[in-house]
Amino acid sequence: xxxxxxxxxxxxxxxxxxxxxxxxxxxxxxxxxxxxxxxxxxxxxxxxxxxxxxxxxxxxxxxxxxxxxxxxxxxxxxxxxxxxxxxxxxxxxxxxxxxxxxxxxxxxxxxxxxxxxxxxxxxxxxxxxxxxxxxxxxxxxxxxxxxxxxxxxxxxxxxxxxxxxxxxxxxxxxxxxxxxxxxxxxxxxxxxxxxxxxxxxxxxxxxxxxxxxxxxxxxxxxxxxxxxxxxxxxxxxxxxxxxxxxxxxxxxx
Amino acid sequence: xxxxxxxxxxxxxxxxxxxxxxxxxxxxxxxxxxxxxxxxxxxxxxxxxxxxxxxxxxxxxxxxxxxxxxxxxxxxxxxxxxxxxxxxxxxxxxxxxxxxxxxxxxxxxxxxxxxxxxxxxxxxxxxxxxxxxxxxxxxxxxxxxxxxxxxxxxxxxxxxxxxxxxxxxxxxxxxxxxxxxxxxxxxxxxxxxxxxxxxxxxxxxxxxxxxxxxxxxxxxxxxxxxxxxxxxxxxxxxxxxxxxxxxxxxxxxxxxxxxxxxxxxxxxxxxxxxxxxxxxxxxxxx
Numbered sequence: 001x002x003x004x005x006x007x008x009x010x011x012x013x014x015x016x017x018x019x020x021x022x023x024x025x026x027x028x029x030x031x032x033x034x035x036x037x038x039x040x041x042x043x044x045x046x047x048x049x050x051x052x053x054x055x056x057x058x059x060x061x062x063x064x065x066x067x068x069x070x071x072x073x074x075x076x077x078x079x080x081x082x083x084x085x086x087x088x089x090x091x092x093x094x095x096x097x098x099x100x101x102x103x104x105x106x107x108x109x110x111x112x113x114x115x116x117x118x119x120x121x122x123x124x125x126x127x128x129x130x131x132x133x134x135x136x137x138x139x140x141x142x143x144x145x146x147x148x149x150x151x152x153x154x155x156x157x158x159x160x161x162x163x164x165x166x167x168x169x170x171x172x173x174x175x176x177x178x179x180x181x182x183x184x185x186x187x188x189x190x191x192x193x194x195x196x197x198x199x200x201x202x203x204x205x206x207x208x209x210x211x212x213x214x215x216x217x218x219x220x221x222x223x224x225x226x227x228x229x230x231x232x233x234x235x236x237x238x239x240x241x242x243x244x245x246x247x248x249x250x251x252x253x
Numbered sequence: 254x255x256x257x258x259x260x261x262x263x264x265x266x267x268x269x270x271x272x273x274x275x276x277x278x279x280x281x282x283x284x285x286x287x288x289x290x291x292x293x294x295x296x297x298x299x300x301x302x303x304x305x306x307x308x309x310x311x312x313x314x315x316x317x318x319x320x321x322x323x324x325x326x327x328x329x330x331x332x333x334x335x336x337x338x339x340x341x342x343x344x345x346x347x348x349x350x351x352x353x354x355x356x357x358x359x360x361x362x363x364x365x366x367x368x369x370x371x372x373x374x375x376x377x378x379x380x381x382x383x384x385x386x387x388x389x390x391x392x393x394x395x396x397x398x399x400x401x402x403x404x405x406x407x408x409x410x411x412x413x414x415x416x417x418x419x420x421x422x423x424x425x426x427x428x429x430x431x432x433x434x435x436x437x438x439x440x441x442x443x444x445x446x447x448x449x450x451x452x453x454x455x456x457x458x459x460x461x462x463x464x465x466x467x468x469x470x471x472x473x474x475x476x477x478x479x480x481x482x483x484x485x486x487x488x489x490x491x492x493x494x495x496x497x498x499x500x501x502x503x504x505x506x507x508x509x510x511x512x513x514x515x516x517x518x519x520x521x522x523x524x525x526x527x528x529x530x531x532x533x534x535x536x537x538x539x
Binding site: 053054055076078079080083086087109110114115116117118119120121122123124125126127128129131132133154155156157158162163165166167168169170173174 | 279324325326327328333334338339342343344345351352353354355356358373374375376377378379380381383384398399400429430431432433
């Protein structure tokens with residue numbers, strides 16, 4: 001079976017939840033949602049997924065499914081409960097990022113000075129609380145120097161340097177697990193938690209990743225290729241989770 | 254036996270310039286839009302609006318009646334960025350207190366419990382502490398950890414929209430999430446609830462399960478029967494969001510003329526006329 005970039009990205013997102021066990025997976029966006037649901041259907045069977053609304057599901061549903069799609073509802077997770085879960089540490093969220101810096105600070109709030117932004121975006125939403133309470137990952141569909149910047153305009157999700165400066169209550173449960181982009185997978189497993197290349201997607205060179213990043217990436221001697229989707233992964237994506245190929249719209253085929 | 258039934262205009266008559274008003278719902282979901290429209294038609298100004306914001310904050314920014322907004326986000330859900338809120342922020346025409354979503358909840362809870370703050374981890378290390386210089390941290394007396402001291406967000410008035418209410422002011426939520434409507438009510442000195450249908454006291458149990466009656470009359474002061482009162486935001490299971498009208502609303506942020514036209518058609522009209530427009534628009538969608 002031929003593999004698309006979107007499928008490689010879905011599998012890379014799925015891998016972010018490997019080892020998480022029985023916690024809530026909260027993906028934002030099509031590719032992260034497919035990743036969480038693929039993980040739950042393959043190597044993380046106890047991972048908890050939702051319908052994107054207030055229902056905890058017994059089995060993942062397709063992306064873009066209508067509200068009345070047949071589903072196995074296990075439990076009720078209204079927003080009030082969501083903050084309880086976040087603050088209790090039983091969740092791993094994968095958010096988007098308008099900007100990310102070398103220590104994993106993320107911005108979704110605004111571009112330009114917060115006081116009078118050039119572009120008002122979402123606001124910080126749940127990013128400050130997510131990042132100091134639970135593992136957090138980011139999905140960036142278009143890797144560029146405009147996203148991967150030296151310093152973000154408004155720290156929404158807290159990175160390693162800012163968490164350290166804020167003290168033990170901020171670092172105790174802080175973990176930026178990884179950043180997945182259309183070029184590769186990046187993490188912060190370096191002595192000073194500066195972003196490093198964990199793997200590159202097939203056909204992506206180190207130089208291309210460096211050029212698309214606005215700060216110096218840590219590049220290990222041996223950079224592996226991102227795991228390719230298995231036949232089973234591809235079958236589940238095509239037959240169960242995404243028959244209409246919404247995955248291709250978020251990142252080029 | 255008290256009967257708290259009133260109209261949108263009665264609610265507005267209780268409001269004053271400079272008040273802090275909390276609005277229930279979430280994003281573009283179950284917002285008390287008929288009361289918001291009555292505010293838009295009034296002379297009220299210098300309002301502080303506290304909400305998980307949607308078109309309520311957007312419209313009050315568009316009219317300039319919101320002097321200050323307190324929010325975890327402002328979004329139309331299916332249209333992620335609220336366009337009127339964006340214009341107001343980018344032009345610097347509104348004061349803002351931006352919070353983590355969970356911090357907003359905690360601020361309402363502190364107000365509800367009548368304590369000046371509640372501690373939390375959320376906010377530490379983030380820009381929230383930089384852009385809100387009044388926010389303080391607190392040192393735990395049980396081990397010395399530094400936490401954020403989220404101040405109470407006390408409200409003068411809370412405005413909610415429920416699926417059902419009884420005439421004494423108990424409110425019922427038939428959808429999958431009541432969001433933080435109960436907290437808004439408890440954090441406020443006075444609370445007004447609009448709803449799709451008012452029933453006799455004691456009859457909410459016929460409409461849905463006991464646990465769907467989320468706000469007690471202990472916390473409410475007025476009940477407005479407002480069928481389609483949340484329109485164009487959604488009020489499931491009574492009706493879905495009206496995406497067509499929401500898109501028209503979003504487009505009205507592109508130019509002052511566009512907002513003037515939207516306002517003339519959908520705001521500066523009697524509620525009975527608006528309801529006909531809403532019924533027609535929803536019928537076209539199905």
